[in-house]
Amino acid sequence: MFNVVLVEPEIPPNTGNVGRLCLAAQSTLHLIKPLGFSLEDRQLKRAGLDYWDEVDMRLWDSFEDLQRAQARDARYFLLTTKTERAYYDVKFSYGDFLVFGRETKGLPENLLATNNHNCITIPMHGTRSLNLATAVGIVLFEAVRQLR
Numbered sequence: 281m282f283n284v285v286l287v288e289p290e291i292p293p294n295t296g297n298v299g300r301l302c303l304a305a306q307s308t309l310h311l312i313k314p315l316g317f318s319l320e321d322r323q324l325k326r327a328g329l330d331y332w333d334e335v336d337m338r339l340w341d342s343f344e345d346l347q348r349a350q351a352r353d354a355r356y357f358l359l360t361t362k363t364e365r366a367y368y369d370v371k372f373s374y375g376d377f378l379v380f381g382r383e384t385k386g387l388p389e390n391l392l393a394t395n396n397h398n399c400i401t402i403p404m405h406g407t408r409s410l411n412l413a414t415a416v417g418i419v420l421f422e423a424v425r426q427l428r
């Protein structure tokens with residue numbers, strides 16, 4: 281249904297959890313290198329439980345490589361705390377790409393700047409950011425809800 285992109289993820293259990301979310305939402309998981317772990321990592325597979333092998337997962341050398349391989353009209357929504365536009369104000373479509381940043385640094389500033397019009401946020405209070413897998417779950421399943 282959708283495409284979830286993790287840019288340079290660092291923590292194996294987060295990516296394992298996101299893989300499981302993608303499987304549950306019939307969506308593809310794209311990982312942008314470098315990864316902070318091996319794809320054979322025990323914690324990654326444990327967080328994805330027995331399902332990891334069933335996850336439709338693609339690995340890319342860069343975000344630009346991923347974009348080059350997609351249709352020109354593909355839509356990318358970048359998840360960041362540095363915008364005011366809420367994720368629930370977007371009308372999602374089949375095949376949309378939901379792009380998330382790394383755990384310690386978020387998305388690169390240049391990527392946010394060039395996609396300024398497509399940055400969205402999960403409004404929140406009292407913390408700097410949410411856990412990566414939690415953020416994916418919130419936005420991915422809002423997108424699924426809209427299409428059902």
Ligand SMILES: C[S@@+](CC[C@H](N)C(=O)[O-])C[C@H]1O[C@@H](n2cnc3c(N)ncnc32)[C@H](O)[C@@H]1O
Nearest residue numbers: 359360380381384385386387401402409410415
């Ligand atoms: C742990 S957060 C990154 C925190 C990083 N220190 C920062 O300031 O961006 C990892 C990723 O989860 C997503 N995320 C977490 N909380 C979010 C929120 N409230 N709104 C949108 N995205 C969020 C973003 O894609 C972020 O890059």
